[in-house]
Amino acid sequence: MKKTKKIAVTGVMTALAMVFGYIEFLIPFDVIGVPGIKPGFANLVIMAALYTLGLPYAAFISVFRILLSFLLFGNVTSLLYSAAGGVLSLAVMFILKKTNLFEKIGVSTAGAVAHNVGQLTVSFIILSAGAVVYYLPVLLLSAAVFGVVNGLLLKLILKRTDKIFKT
Amino acid sequence: MNKTVIRDIILVCAVVIIALILLVVFNINKTDGAVFEITVNGESYGKYSLFTDRTINVGGICEVCVSDGEVYMKSSTCKGGDCVHSKPISKSGQTIICLPNGVVIRVLGESEADAVI
Numbered sequence: 115m116k117k118t119k120k121i122a123v124t125g126v127m128t129a130l131a132m133v134f135g136y137i138e139f140l141i142p143f144d145v146i147g148v149p150g151i152k153p154g155f156a157n158l159v160i161m162a163a164l165y166t167l168g169l170p171y172a173a174f175i176s177v178f179r180i181l182l183s184f185l186l187f188g189n190v191t192s193l194l195y196s197a198a199g200g201v202l203s204l205a206v207m208f209i210l211k212k213t214n215l216f217e218k219i220g221v222s223t224a225g226a227v228a229h230n231v232g233q234l235t236v237s238f239i240i241l242s243a244g245a246v247v248y249y250l251p252v253l254l255l256s257a258a259v260f261g262v263v264n265g266l267l268l269k270l271i272l273k274r275t276d277k278i279f280k281t
Numbered sequence: 282m283n284k285t286v287i288r289d290i291i292l293v294c295a296v297v298i299i300a301l302i303l304l305v306v307f308n309i310n311k312t313d314g315a316v317f318e319i320t321v322n323g324e325s326y327g328k329y330s331l332f333t334d335r336t337i338n339v340g341g342i343c344e345v346c347v348s349d350g351e352v353y354m355k356s357s358t359c360k361g362g363d364c365v366h367s368k369p370i371s372k373s374g375q376t377i378i379c380l381p382n383g384v385v386i387r388v389l390g391e392s393e394a395d396a397v398i
Contacts, residue, residue: 139361150363150380187360191381220289227296241383242323248307248376254300258293265289 131159131179151256166279202232223261314373314388322383
């Protein structure tokens with residue numbers, strides 16, 4: 115793929131990641147009385163970029179999604195949470211993908227777990243409350259569920275968009 | 282089956298098993314609580330009884346309501362409203378957390394429940 119095309123695709127994917135993030139913000143997934151659980155569809159876009167364009171482009175999309183969401187809808191606290199989750203999950207996904215030990219489902223699940231652990235760590239620091247650790251089991255379960263779902267979706271998406279990224 | 286697929290399955294199962302173990306560990310010592318504490322950004326705002334029905338205004342940022350031995354977030358100035366959607370709590374160790382405002386409501390265990398307002 116030409117560099118100019120890569121840059122253009124990155125721009126489009128940044129916009130798409132933002133839209134996914136905003137849709138999740140609009141729909142609360144407060145199943146089983148535990149709020150704050152999100153499917154992480156924005157991460158789908160970042161994973162697609164990681165698999166097709168490479169780490170620098172995926173990092174660009176992740177950073178700009180977080181910065182733009184912060185400028186449009188967020189505050190400093192929300193920026194800290196998304197930055198911690200975003201950076202940690204991308205780092206974990208990149209390393210796991212590099213080892214070639216896992217398929218997309220494993221990479222996606224590990225990324226989801228890393229994202230939740232990152233955010234929980236920030237909330238632990240900000241609130242200085244050990245009580246947040248009680249959310250860990252539910253966050254891990256949701257990471258497992260949505261990690262698998264997103265991994266499967268990623269497989270389908272990469273199959274369908276193969277042509278765009280090949281030429 | 283491919284080796285990488287098997288590793289994927291192991292990874293997902295490991296996450297689920299760890300979550301379930303933690304869930305059991307956290308729930309094993311749960312008893313009905315009598316006192317809960319409100320903290321704002323890590324500092325204690327006050328300890329209250331679960332058996333006195335009332336609404337507590339926490340510094341104008343949220344309202345905590347006690348009713349029938351349970352406590353819940355009645356209203357909050359935060360954007361998402363996750364705390365308001367949380368289920369009422371009554372067992373020791375249970376929490377309702379409002380991340381944007383830094384407010385934590387936690388039901389205390391017997392050993393911590395002193396000096397109730």
